[in-house]
Amino acid sequence: MTPRVLLLPGWLNSGPDHWQSRWEALHGDTRVEQADWEWPRRGDWMARLDEVLMADASPALLVAHSLGCQLVAAWAAHSRLTDRVTGALLVAPPDTERDDMPPQLHNWRPIVRQRLPFPATAVVSSNDPYCAPERAAEMVQQWGARLVGLGPLGHINHESGLGDWAEGRALLDTLRAA
Template sequence: MSPPPEATPRVLLLPGWQDSGPDHWQSRWERLHGYERVQQSDWMWPRRGDWMARLEEVLLEDERPALLVAHSLGCQLVAAWAAHSRHTGRVQGALLVAPPDTERDDTPPQLHGWAPMVRTALPFPSVALLSRDDPFGHFYGMAAVAEGWGARLVDAGSRGHLNGESGLGDWPEAHAFLRTLRR
C-alpha cells in the first residue's frame, strides 16, 4: 500500500562505497536539513543484496513517502532495489549523483558484485547529476545508463566525483533539484 501523496516525504541519504565523509555534501545536508542517512552494515565490502535489504527495511519503517538522495554506488543501489522491490510506490523520486561504472575493467574487487549494472527504468521520477571528469564513470556511458533509468540528465560540469573533494560545500544547486522531485 502506498502512503498518501499529501504526506511530507522524508529524505533518505544513500552514500556510496566507504560512506560519505564529514565534508561531503550528503553529510552537510544531514546536519543542515536533518535528512536520514541509511546506514549499511559494511561500507568497505558492500554486498548488493544486503544493501537492497537494508534500504527496503528503512523504507518500511515509516509510512511517509521518501525521496532518495544517492551518491555513487548509492545510485546503483536505487536501480537494483527498484528493479526488485514491491514497495517502489513509497518513493516519490530520486536524486542520483555521480553513478559509477561498476562494469569497468578496473573496478575494485570489493565492487565486483555490483555488475552487471541494472539499467531498468525507475518507476518514479529521477534526476541524475553527472560530472564530465568523474574518474569512476565516463560521462557519456553513465549518461546512457541514466537515460535507461528514465532520469532527467544534468551536466554538473567538470567537478570530479561530486564528493567532498569536489569543493561543493552545501551544494545548493543540487538541493534545488531535490526540491523539484517533491510532489
C-alpha cells in the first residue's frame, strides 16, 4: 500500500507560496491542521498528529518543515502509533533552545533527541537563520536521520525560491522506496 503524505508545517503554518502548500495542491498531500499556529503547544500538536494517524490506519510518510521537525521528534518519543509511519522528511529543523527564539516557542524546550523509530532524511541549509549547521547536524545525528545539506538556502521556505521543490520531492520518493 502506498503511504499517504502528511505535511507538518512549522510555526505560523506554511503560506500559499511555500513548497508544502504547493505539494498539497500538486500531489494531494494532506496538511495536518493545528488548532493554534501562533502559540503552538507541543503536547497539543502531538495529540493532533495522533488523531490524524488514528483516523486512517494506512501507512504515512511525514513531511515536516521547521517546528514540524521538532513535532516529529517529540511525537515519536511518546506515541504508540509510530508503526504507522514509514519514514519522515525533516526540512530545516530549528534550534528551539537558542536564546533568541520567540517566546511562543519556549515550550518546545528541551529538544527531544531520541532516535527515530523509522527512516528519516533531514535537509538543512548552511545559512538557516533559526539553526546553525553544527546544531542541525547534531540533532540529525541523534535522531538517526540521514543528513542532506543544500548550501545557503535560508530556512528552506518560500523565501528560498524553491517553487515546487522537485529536489525535495525526489528525496521523499527515495524515502518512499526504502
